[in-house]
Amino acid sequence: MKKSISDKVYQQVRDSIITGEITNREIILEQVIANKFGISKITARSILQRLCHEKYLTSYPRKGYLINEITALQCKKIQQLRYQIEAYALRLIVSQGLKNELVELEKLLEQSVENSKGPYQTINTRFHLLLAKLSGNEYIYDVLYPYLGYVARYAIASIERGRFSPETNYHYNILHSLKNKDINTALNYLRLDLQLEKDEI
Structure with missing residues (x-):
């Protein structure tokens, strides 16, 4: 089954978190993700919230998202x-x-x-x-x-x-x-x- 644009972007962001391309000191913004991948801000928010649900990220209202460090x-x-x-x-x-x-x-x-x-x-x-x-x-x-x-x-x-x-x-x-x-x-x-x-x- 063909992946949706949302799923492809989700996978790219997730893999960037796993590999350290996005660092745990970097504030992730919905608009930046939207601009980088050419998607809507709503889609970017959905992707980042999915990553929060999977415990990769924590959302900070009106600030952005940060990576959860694994001990x-x-x-x-x-x-x-x-x-x-x-x-x-x-x-x-x-x-x-x-x-x-x-x-x-x-x-x-x-x-x-x-x-x-x-x-x-x-x-x-x-x-x-x-x-x-x-x-x-x-x-x-x-x-x-x-x-x-x-x-x-x-x-x-x-x-x-x-x-x-x-x-x-x-x-x-x-x-x-x-x-x-x-x-x-x-x-x-x-x-x-x-x-x-x-x-x-």
């Missing part, structure tokens, strides 16, 4: 929630014996070069969303989707401050465990991939 504790809580959501997806994949479908994951991981700057187009994000898709429960995908954006924003901001460095991922380990229908090992690698300790899940 380390908030990120940890998001990762803990993600573990519960994605663990359920892994269990569904194993219970359905989706061995042929796992080829999609393998093909994705073979793309060793990141060729997109979009936060939702990285191999890491696509891997976790594909796990959700393969589970067969479309609601898992819908629930997981926004949290991946929050974590990406925290990671990018932390890297810029020198407080975070990307850890080794465990995607291949998760894939091989799923192929072997070894759910316990898959869950352990999922925990490691989300950088959680055993007592944090």
